[in-house]
Amino acid sequence: MPQNAASVLDHNQLFKEPEYKALVEAKKVFEDAVPDAKVKEVEDWTKSWEYREINFKREALTINPAKACQPLGAVLAAAGFEGTLPYVHGSQGCVAYFRSHFNRHFKEPSSCVSDSMTEDAAVFGGLNNMVDGLSNAYALYKPKMIAVSTTCMAEVIGDDLDSFIKTAKQKEVIPESFPVPFAHTPSFVGSHVTGYDNMMKGILTHFWEGKERKAGNSVNIIGGFDGYCVGNNRELKRMLGLMGVDYTILSDPSDVFDTPADGEFRMYDGGTKLEDAAAALNAKATFAMQGISAAKTLEYVAGTGQEVVELNCPIGVAATDAFLMELSRITGKAIPEELEKERGRLVDAMADSQAYLHGKKFALFGDPDMTMGLTSFLLEMGAEPVHIVCTNAPKAWEEKMRKLLDASPFGKEAKLYPGKDLWHMRSLLATEPVEFLIGSTYGKLLERDCGVPLIRIGFPIFDRHHHHRFPIWGYQGSLNVLVKVLDKIFDELDAKSRDDIDFDVVR
């Protein structure tokens, strides 16, 4: 018997004990399991060029996609506003999934309600659910704003949020003046980044529509769907503070997804103040930190007369330089010496470490702007991106990425795979191996199957803790990215040289 009280064995060790290995082996008789040799033969075949070709011919089947659905993004966008309760009109299971998805990534509570539509709502529409749902949510959770998005059920039956919310107000279940912005977020269109975009546009439309813009000198910043929103938003605020820029971050969930453990649960904390969201109409310009994924919002913002600036996850020197220079150009504020010194420190760190990245071959996957930001940084380090998969790439992605890659001698070999999934990536890694992979936690399946070490940068990160607390944007954020990449490179060097002459103390 392997178990003992003195040193309790959990699954990490227990199932490696002979009793359990024998149990699992003996069970195969009842599974009618095919012989191990046959399994090995098929496994090898799944990693062949022949399999890759069949795999890439898929037309209907998606396997291990790196994208989620629209309302998830809508919930994140909504969570970044002061006292705002995200509300999803439709089936309740979706909300259970959104909440647990964020819980597992942030290791934080995630508050969101559903109006629990069932069969009767499928037949008669979800108006009653909306009226009761707003009434209950308003009474129980005392929000300052409720931001409504939809599940695919509500979209398929064609519920009209605008009229439902108006009806709820006519029935006086919530005050007439109570803000209830909304966005239709069908899961069968786009991905989570689309949902973020739609909800942001919905919230801005709610506050800005019909108002007259009095152009000022402030800027708005829209982070977009960002798994690092806690660290990134704080870093953005620090940089903007150093610049002395008057700014509004539109959706800032950095506090609500990082509340203290001091004996009190804060359902709401921090976030963009509602009056600031309204006043943001008067900004001189709006910056989208993930511009490819902010198309609808930016189109709307541009229509108000504001200048719009599209960035693509400013990771690395050039991308951060561009961010600061655009800020400086628009606001007239000089880039302060302190930020210039930070820039110099990042360049210094890159120079110290470049030999370990130069010429290294990378595969990466993730959201459109994230892959772009990471690619830009890898190229600056002389690393060579080879396979770049973006399951939820819109049309603009490929063109912008190609331009970025073509501008560097290190980008020539890179191939872009818009719309492909991680099963495609598996074929790529098996047939054309690279040295490192960058992506979300789900990249660990590829790490296991293809032996390529995974550097966890992306969303979601379920199996490592607290990464979201540290920024990946700006000079400081880029330093974090550099260290993440380097640590993996050094760990690999150590692992591979453990029994060899070059198990070096100094690297």
Place this chain on the structure above:
Amino acid sequence: MSAETKARNQELIQEALAMYPEKAAKKRAKHLNVYEEGKPDCGVKSNIKSLPGVMTIRGCAYAGSKGVVWGPIKDMVHISHGPVGCGQYSWGTRRNYYGGITGVNSFVGMQVTSDFQEKDIVFGGDKKLDKLIDEITTLFPLANGISIQSECPIGLIGDDIEAVSKKKTKEIGKTIVPVRCEGFRGVSQSLGHHIANDQVRDWVLDKAESTHEAGPYDVAIIGDYNIGGDAWSSRILLEEMGLRVVAQWSGDGTLKEMEKTPKVKLNLLHCYRSMNYISRHMEEKYGIPWVEYNFFGPTKIAASLREIASHFDDKIKEGAEKVIAKYQPMVDAVIAKYKPRLDKKTVMLYVGGLRPRHVVGAYEDLGMEVVGAGYEFAHGDDYQRTTHYVKDGTLIYDDVTGFELEHFVDKIRPDLVGSGVKEKYIFQKMGVPFRQMHSWDYSGPYHGYDGFAIFARDMDMAINSPVWSMNKAPWKK
């Protein structure tokens, strides 16, 4: 519990209800109560629609079918049929451990979806489904079957997944199971379990012709999802007492094992809520009796081993006694180590449809007391069974809302809350120790004697962590 505690619990219920609009308060009142000893149930209504907007913790029928019943069957490919989200959020997050090589002869840890686009909604998804079944067949030759797990749109756009299944079964010669587990059906995960069970009946058992040779001591483990390896730490005991475990439903299970089950002598049912349906069916159709058992904590394990053995001959009865005797010293050592640290500690539970009652014995083995219990998706028969476990005065909350649970925990301040990931971080911020009781908080197994040692260790590390003493800054009195 004292009359004082009972009165306090009633008061807490009233306080929570007072916060609701009138209509909602009236409805919620039926789901909250204080257990009165001697009553046949817990005095709450259950399996009723959740109120809109209250932050129910429940999920949906798809979660009950794909996430619970079908998803763990490892030699089949399970298609999340519809838009991308449902499959994405349930991808590998439930910890049903399984053997095999993922993507080669085992397919649990994969997110296989038809990734519906607008055109699929407008023109229907049957053609796409037809094509993607062919693609699965080509890419995964060792898969023994396919299940189609319907997401919300499927039932709304009039797709005929049954017709596609029949056609493709003929073409590819493998089992294909259409499951109508759209998320809007029913009130919780529970209907998904039921629908999933019915599809096993209609599309697996009815069609199976297993040449498997039955033995006198054949049993099947039903309703164990092998969370953190639970089914394995259960199976080991059953085998040690002399039984032959032919099938695991469904953790680390296979289609092939399911097909052999109609020949077993006894079905052993752990999760009554999610698999009583198929157990009853097999009793009716094949005459297989079933017995509920409970492998949480040594008291219940021993009682269960004896109950199971009572259905067999003396050889098995002796085997059960031997197993109990074999593990007793280890169990004694575990209790000697942890009980002093956990004695008299109080627990509030809120889990799915089984554990709020099933784990009570394990806590009591460690000297702990369950003071509040509730289920996400239990039915009346679960609340009847709960009376065998909970003490007089226990606070009962069915389909609890986020607001209610926070209020109850805040006021009762138990030493431990056992619930899900959506609750975990809320209570930890409140300074209340917490263990996830769906996923075993990334630990486990908790079933069986080996699992009990881990359970005891985990409860101790949650409750007695030094971190809880640091919530308040020392300069704040």
